[in-house]
Amino acid sequence: MSSESASTPNxxxxxxxxxxxxxxxxxxxxxLYAREQERIFAGQSWNYVALEGEIPNxxxxRRTWVGDRSVIVVRDAKNEIHVLENRCAHRGVQFCQTHLGHGTEFMCPYHQWTYNLEGSLVGVPFRRGIQKKGGMPAEFDMKQHGLRKLSVARRxxxxFASFAQDMPDLGDYLTPPILELFDRVFDGRKLKVLGYSRQQTPANWKLMFENIKDPYHASLLxxxxxxxxxxxxxxxxxxxxDPTGRHAAGMSWRAEQKRTEDNKEMRSLIEGLKLQGDSMLQPMREYERYTICLMTIWPNMIVQQQSNTxxxxxxxTRGPQAFELAWTFFGYESDDAEMDLRRLRQANLMGPAGFVSIDDSEVLGFTQQGVARAPEAAGVVEMDGHGWAEEADHxxxxxxxxxxxQAYRAIMDI
Ligand SMILES: [Fe+2]
Structure with a gap:
């Protein structure tokens, strides 16, 4: 029994x-949140961390996060990509405080311990003391004091990065049905970052995943x-x-803008709603099959293809009752200026003030306000039965x- 389970909270x-x-x-x-950090984010998971196009040279x-731990995704002189924990091996300082950067080494501001781009310790000021006084012991071995390195996978x-050292191949981790949909958007074409937005929502991180994994709220909210x-x-x-229950995807096709017998319960449907400027709603058919595909990839990634955005x-994660959502809007390097503009216009649906996403962040905040005050109560999730299947056509x-x-409880042992 580990000391962690010996002190299992009640x-x-x-x-x-x-x-x-x-x-x-x-x-x-x-x-529970502490256990999630240990078993999910720092456990046997491939966490999304960055796009290669963000660090081309x-x-x-790029500084980013795995759960609530800060990490740095860096490209070294040999073109290798490393993911390093943003925590100085000397006194634990989170030394890197900028979103994107470029350099030949990392230096901690506190005592200037210095690391190369592979995370190895290459400099310790006053190591030999001054005038033979002080300094590190003779046996101090720089090789033993590098930054913590994560496992890295690219597709x-x-x-993606993982604190675990014995991770399965990324394709096996995603499983064939999810990999096929992942490759539908990430099809090997070079990606182009179009912009970022970030928002903090006062709700537990799982509520965000649940929101994307709940396709039916979209027709009501x-x-x-x-x-x-x-x-x-x-x-x-x-x-x-996917067969493990961790990842999922919801796909759909664009519907007609009219009232029918099948949408009569959708009270938020405004008939004849028009925009003054409709450039935001001029999608161009781009992908095979679905016009929308939303994927949740365990434990921290949502991939959104809504029309052309x-x-x-x-x-x-930002503690049990808050999460940050970091959006990276992208297209393909081969897109022309017109397509860039089309993707950016449609991006107005999403992000902190997006015409659609703003509903979600607000309702998730309302959810947290309700659930945090009633830990003894429980949510009812019986729509379409009590179990789950790997495929559904509605x-x-x-x-x-x-x-x-089901996956969460197995991994968390609850
Ligand atoms: Fe939503």
Whole structure:
């Protein structure tokens, strides 16, 4: 028994209904959050960290996060990509404080311990003391004091990292049905970053994942998606869940902008809604099959293809009751200026003030306000039954949530 399990906190039993309940203590318990950091984000997971196109040249680096730990993704002189924990080996200082940068080494501001781009310690001021007084012991071995290095995996320009050293191949981790959809957007073409946005939401990180894994809320909450037919449950839909339950994807086709028998319960649908400037809603058919595909990749990545706007949303945990969502909007290097503009205009649907996403961040904040005050109660997730299947041909389901919590409980041992 590890010391961690010996001091296992007393969170309550999971409700006896099993997968069709989500107890509210999972959204605010501090000890549970600590275990999530250890077992999920710092455990056997491939975490999304950056795009290769963000660090195109030797010496380029990007600071980012794995769970709530800061890491640096850096390209060295030999074109190798390393992911290093942003924590000085001397006194633990989070030495890198800028989003993107370029250089030949990292120097901690406190006592100027210096590391090369591979994370090896190359400089310790006053190592030999001054005038033979003080200094480090003779046996101090610089090789033993580098930065902590994470495992790295890359696919079609996307970089993942793991604190675990014995990770499966990324393709095996994603599993074939998810890999196929991943490669639909990340098809090997060089990616071009179009912009960033970041927002902090006062809600537990799992609520964000649940939001994307819940395809049916879109037909009730989002006036924009509904009214303009961008994502609606009365259009054809498809759900895919990987065999482990961790990852999932929801796909759909654009619907007609009109009232029918099948959408009469969608109260937020405004008939005849028009925009003064409709350039935001002029999508161009670009991909095979679906016009929208939203993927959740365990444990921190959401891939969004909504018409022509493409984005990665990276989940960064900020304690049990807050998360940051870091959006990277992108296209392909081969896109022309018109396509760049089209992607950017449609990006107005998303991000902190996006016409669609603003609904989600607000409702997730409301959710946290409700669940944090009632840890003894539980959410009901019975839409489309009590279990889950790897495939569904409709969106009126909460099966992705049940699959997620099956995987979550196994990994967390609860
Ligand atoms: Fe939503």
């Amino acid at each position: 969170w309550p039993e999971w409700p006896r209904e099993g997968l069709s309940r989500i107890p509210y203590w999972v959204y605010s318990d501090a000890a 030797a010496g380029d680096w 079609h320009g996307v970089i 989002h006036v924009f998606l509904l009214s303009f037919g961008l994502n609606r449950a009365d259009a054809p839909n498809r759900i895919v869940i 493409l984005a990665i949303r990276q989940l960064v 969106a009126i389901t909460e099966s992705e949530l049940r699959a997620f919590y």
